[in-house]
Amino acid sequence: MDLLAQLRAGLPEEAVLTDPEVTGSYARDMANFCAAGAPAAVVLPRTVEQVQHVMRTASALRVPVVPQGARTGVSGAANAADGCIVLSLVKMDRILEINPVDRLAVVEPGVINAVLSRAVAAHGLSYPPDPSSWEMCTIGGNIGTAAGGLCCVKYGVTAEYVLGLDVVLADGRLLTTGRRTAKGVAGYDLTRLFVGSEGSLGIVVRATLALKPSPPQQLALVAEFDSVAAAGRAVSEIMARGHVPSLLELMDRTSIRAVNDMAQMGLPETTEVLLLAAFDTPDPSADLAAVGALCEEAGATQVVPAENAAESDLLLQARRMTFTALERIKPAMLIDDVCVPRSRLADMLEGTTAIAEKYGLTIGVCAHAGDGNTHPLVCFDPADADEERRARESFDEIMALGLSLGGTITGEHGVGVLKKDWLARELGPVGLELQRGIKDVFDPLGILNPGKLF
Template sequence: MSTLATKLREGLPDEAVLTDPDITASYAHDMASFCPAGTPAVVVLPRDVEQVRHVMRTATELRVPVVPQGARSGLSGAANATDGCVVLSLLRMDNIVEIDPVNRFAVVEPGVINADLAKAVAAHGLAYPPDPSSWEQCTIGGNIGTGSGGLCCVKYGVTAEYVLGLDVVLADGRLLRTGRRTAKGVAGYDLTRLFVGSEGTLGVVVGAVLALKPAPPPRLVLAAEFGSATAAGEAVARIMAEGHTPSLLELMDTTTIAAVNRLTRMGLPESTRALLLAAFDTADPAADLAAVGELCRDTGATEVVPAADDAESEMLLAARRSSLSALEAVKGTTMIDDVCVPRSRLAELLDGVEAIADRHRLTIGVVAHAGDGNTHPTVCFDSSDPDESGRARASFDEIMALGLELGGTITGEHGVGVLKREWLARELGPDSLELQRGIRRVFDPLGILNPGKVL
């Protein structure tokens, strides 16, 4: 380790190279449960691209693994350290380099917080739509690494659709530029899209050109209560089938509603089995909410309440954003799934999760980006109880299997990391897995970039 630290300090200031075990241990893992984490040899905090290149050249020379990290808010173990690795934290590379209102793009470093970028571009009348629930904490680099989504992806799409180009430091220290700054471009293979969602296994993202949109009008939100998951799922299907374009279509089950009430005292209706939140940011959002409200009533909603103004809308969205924190407070530990199914199978997934919870005698709350079928079943358990922890892990695996059975995928936006490696192999099959491993070897022949993750 002394040789490693010495060589790293040749291209980094002393304060950017951390070796104190008590400090480096705090960088060992992200927010995922049931994911092993090793002990890093050193943590580095570079401030510019040349410093990152020095780290990767040193790691290649010494054959040391490197684990890139953002805010460590991930939920799959992708940022977890391996024994003896260099943790490469990109948090200090947090500059918004450029905002171009004419060409509608922003150039940013990987450590920029999602919410900070949103506020900066809003000053120019623009918007960066991807908005994960952790948007006030997570970084753009982490969003790119996991291919994250967010509450508004039903209308505006996910991170991959906004990444025009990337600056990437490869395993051997070379700097690769991909993509473009133009609105269109199809020159060569789409390496930019390849890096999005690669979880730091192909290279280290050190810069990004991100597409922006004109800022939408203020949105209004509607809340609809349903007596069953089937009725709520039917409402989602009708809303989408009849051509509506909500900017947000979110679902919270009764377990989640009760947890949010305990945490926030918001007074959400606990008698309902499912609460559907729909938002519109169109020219006439009230008219769109009225039409969707009628659809909800037709499919069995027991109560439909449109927000009267921005304040009521933001209160309802605050309830949805607080749901994961609220579920974590139930037992102290959560295991958050990320199964995405076709919208038409959403109700089956919800009913199946409820049956799994009953079978394993567990509390499992479900929140969902209902508009695109991406569900987050959240298993609440006491990590100090071995029996309950075992049941939690078993329930997680059953939910994953259910998602695949319904024609879905094991992850819609959280990524694979350590948590879902086995399940990725089941979803992809041997031929696809072999090809993807071959791609990884092209970019990282020594296998030093985030080993043990994804594939």
């Protein structure tokens, strides 16, 4: 029995897609410079048992499987391989439980981040990880890439909220990891191992997630700086003095102008850097006043606190629009997410500016300043061969710069195809050998998302 026949033997007819025009639309995520193949089929299961059937079939026939969520990733981790089964989990989109006493939710992998956030808010709870694509991205994809977001500086990243997982292994067995309790240290932490594994170790089919009480409404301020160095000093002082903002975000001049051009936001284009800080404390105005004073001491040319929640939301909307605004400058964009120690944030920004000048490119930078996670966004025209070459070379130089500053090649977007060569440089030969060994334990046939990470 061939692949399609075996798949259909355990799946509804509508769950197996083979039309090349349809399957081609599942071939890649949002990353540039990442190869993608032609899948043999796209499968859309609705149950754990259907996922197990897919994996048993793939294992028996030695067919690669590429798991996918909403394909909002930017590293090529969801890109298809030739002849693979694309296992799209978007139909497994049920919120199975919200438990206010234990402060947890149990969800399937296809649940949209924003849908979960709104559902738990009705119970006075919050799910803090909030990637910029939170209105589209899935919880399964967030787990696969260990996603972050604007609130990470106070509330942490996805890995800190995943209590337990149900995972279908490469051979179709079902593994349950983790716990529902507030504490638990029994055995190796396999749950953390799967978070950030980009579908290379197993297929997450259910997740138990920790929740927090809903915080008070946050208030924000914006501080303008005429130099990157001054903005870097402000970030360092805010963190060194023990402040815990709910977010601390940065936009450079290129990003500011792009947002203004797209949405006429009225952001100040004469400044070099905008720093956005917000607090969701019982007295946010007092915290903003203290942070505003630190910004002025560091050299801010102007500090403007929001007067109400609506003004705060408008400021944060401008930051969330940065990626979309910069995409309008050129036909294509390379999205980086190099994370450096907070103390080296200014060095990272200044170095990126120098790289942009060296290659004659537009490179906008926004950043989760509170945790040193920068997003240099390289704008280019792929129809211009020389400009495409310069974009590739600038991208590599940005990652090399990040490593030289004691940073990492990815803070929240993952490795995928785009950064696999750089992963080897960051891990070193011993680290790479051990990670490949872990992969072999979980996927001895090498069928799970081949060509990613390593």
